[in-house]
Amino acid sequence: MDRNEHEHVIEVTDLRRVYGGGFEAVRGIGFSVARGEVFALLGTNGAGKTSTVELLEGLARPASGSVRVLGHDPFAERDAVRPRTGVMLQEGGFPSELTVAETARMWAGCVSGARPEGEVLERVGLGSKSRVRVKQLSGGERRRLDLALALLGDPEVLFLDEPTTGLDAEGRRDTWALVRELRDAGTTVLLTTHYLEEAEDLADRLAILHEGLIAASGTPAEVTAAQPSRISFELPENYFLGDLPPLDELGVTGHEIEGRVVRLRTHELQRAATELLTWARGAGVELRRLDVRSASLEEAFLGIAREASAHKTKEYAA
Missing domain, CATH: 3.40.50.300 (P-loop containing nucleotide triphosphate hydrolases)
Structure with missing residues (x-):
């Protein structure tokens, strides 16, 4: 053959x-x-x-x-x-x-x-x-x-x-x-x-x-590409989440806050990071512990596992 x-x-x-x-x-x-x-x-x-x-x-x-x-x-x-x-x-x-x-x-x-x-x-x-x-x-x-x-x-x-x-x-x-x-x-x-x-x-x-x-x-x-990219940083002193530009204007699709640390999820990483840094420069503040990263295969893999686990939990609850 x-x-x-x-x-x-x-x-x-x-x-x-x-x-x-x-x-x-x-x-x-x-x-x-x-x-x-x-x-x-x-x-x-x-x-x-x-x-x-x-x-x-x-x-x-x-x-x-x-x-x-x-x-x-x-x-x-x-x-x-x-x-x-x-x-x-x-x-x-x-x-x-x-x-x-x-x-x-x-x-x-x-x-x-x-x-x-x-x-x-x-x-x-x-x-x-x-x-x-x-x-x-x-x-x-x-x-x-x-x-x-x-x-x-x-x-x-x-x-x-x-x-x-x-x-x-x-x-x-x-x-x-x-x-x-x-x-x-x-x-x-x-x-x-x-x-x-x-x-x-x-x-x-x-x-x-x-x-x-x-x-x-x-x-x-x-x-x-199906998974969002992530941006995380520590809120400047005396600032709160509401002091940031509206998250939807940053292209943010979800967020969490833990203490002073904010984690944003977005499918428009460049836009969100640019707008966030422009705001920080205009406000004269530093975004400490800033971490900007694209989605990875590991995140996609874990995202699938989380979604399946959440679905199973809902089935059990029903």
Whole structure:
């Protein structure tokens, strides 16, 4: 099959997964991932991320809906899909007495068209550890080994489940650089992570799952744009909230005040900050502890969690 035959190498339609007892972990979601794209699947614990990824990897059959990876059903047509994908699990569980090189060699024997083990180990920064036993590796080094084994078959589609857990800051940045390199070479990457900075930095597009449904999706910029930016400062001495310019004229959509500290929310950050600073200059006062920041993916993520929690509270109250 030609590698360019399917523009979308992952296609999910109305996907559901139900466990024993009738618990519906995935409740009818849909998304697609284009070739050469990094797609991040995010969500709180129990949101359905792992349940979804296992269906994409062909480890289970959906209760209903469909999954297509490289044009095939990954469960029913596993032989057509598995040789063209790489999977990095949260924990590899490799024999502790084997060396790094022996582990890679053993895994290469299970992979079609495996690349040279030494080359892949060098690529993930483990070239100097080839003779070290797995049990002697640090947690971060074991994650690098997990990634190396996922790359042995030069996969067209790479599933990365929490790839930088246990890595230090340098290791995390090195892994990010490698993911970008793979994407630029045409590899499609589906990523799950608890590090929102990682998703914001790497993902071309993302979806945030909550209770088995997609609560938000799009590019990181599109998802964060739905959340307001923030301005916080301490009220000048002898001034009160009512002494500020009318908040609606600042483009402020909401506010809180805690003691002397005011927090404003706005979708027009430049306008609000400019008007506020112009007022302060005219009044001859200093806005101490001034903090002006755009919306982030973390705020969008927490906003979704808060909205869902508030909705649930209302349901209980009703």
